[in-house]
Amino acid sequence: MHEVSLMEQTLAIAIAQAEDHGASQIHRLTLRVGQQSGVVADALRFAFEVVRQNTMAAEARLEIEEIPVTCRCQHCHENFQPEDWIYRCPHCDQISQTVMDGKQLELASLELS
Amino acid sequence: MCQNCGCSAVGTVAHSHHHHGDGNFAHSHDDHDQQEHHHHHGNYSKSPSQQTVTIEPDRQSIAIGQGILSKNDRLAERNRGYFQAKGLLVMNFLSSPGAGKTALIEKMVGDRQKDHPTAVIVGDLATDNDAQRLRSAGAIAIQVTTGNICHLEAEMVAKAAQKLDLDNIDQLIIENVGNLVCPTTYDLGEDLRVVLFSVTEGEDKPLKYPATFKSAQVILVTKQDIAAAVDFDAELAWQNLRQVAPQAQIFAVSARTGKGLQSWYEYLDQWQLQHYSPLVDPALA
Helix, strand or coil: CCHHHHHHHHHHHHHHHHHHCCCCCEEEEEEEEECCCCCCHHHHHHHHHHHCCCCCCCCCEEEEEEECCEEECCCCCCEECCCCCCCECCCCCCECCEEEECCCEEEEEEEEC | CCCCCCCCCCCCCCCCCCCCCCCCCCCCCCCCCCHHHCCCCCCCCCCCCCCEEECCCCCEEEEEEEECCHHHHHHHHHHHHHHHHCCCEEEEEECCCCCCHHHHHHHHHHHHCCCCCEEEEEEECCCCHHHHHHHHCCCEEEEEECCCCCCCCHHHHHHHHHCCCHHHCCEEEEECCCCCCHHHHCCCCCCEEEEEEEHHHCCCHHHHCHHHHHCCCEEEEECHHHCCCCCCCHHHHHHHHHHHCCCCEEEECCCCCCCCHHHHHHHHHHHHHHHHCCCCCCCCC
């Protein structure tokens, strides 16, 4: 993945928000990363170590909330969380095409001063 | 960080420091119109709002809820609307390096150019070899060299499209950078995401790159002409594809022999008919 450039974009959003709020330091960034976002949380953590240097987030902590995939079965209309990349409904064994949650990649919150 | 292509541009974050000696956050800004940017941060010591949690006396926690790719997503939507207004079918071709994207596009242009004038935007880290190949095949081709960026973004496509005469084509093919990981998260404003995998890559490719295959509307299994030579187990590949990418239309094709291309072309013709029938205003369809 391209986690370094994603982390740069994340930090740019965070810094713009912090400046909007008149803050001079970012103490914590919380991200929400869906399992089907195509992004690896550990790679984001690694990238953060690099991109935070010499910014107002230099001392910040990165928290990543990983969001599991939730599918909806078209056959039995149940929601379920698949065990792997094959989205097989545990109730009726059919494969789902409908992903309800788990694709997000977002900056959830910031702690500022 | 990208393990495939080493994209790791560092140090381009635009930032500036903004020091506040008084530490006073009592200000308001009423210009936020998006729900994602809806929070309150007045004098938090007196009336903490639901979304502002005071952690330490001098710190505040603020809900943001902004998509990290929201800028790209907005530009992609703008591209999509623009392309739709021009009556185009836009495809985004994704695959590993060497799966046969350029060869297939060359063949498509050669076969269809008469009825479906086509332009191609080609993304590569370096060289314009692919654009030259496609021009030789009769396509209008523009090369985007991304330097060390491992994928195309909506803005690059918008800029490249400005150099094309979109009024005289009805198909736009975007050949993404050869990479089966990074381009997945970037919407370019395409109508169809077409993922290619060649018979030489192994039947389990869809299991190894599930996010990419799950994002495809169409999957083309390429180089069918050498399937027997590499002992390609078509049945196993199909089983894997149907399990990982049940949403996708799948075609087995060969750019060299033309095998399977007729069904693929019929699918494209059908798509164009459905979306841009002369009797139907696409905006109302």
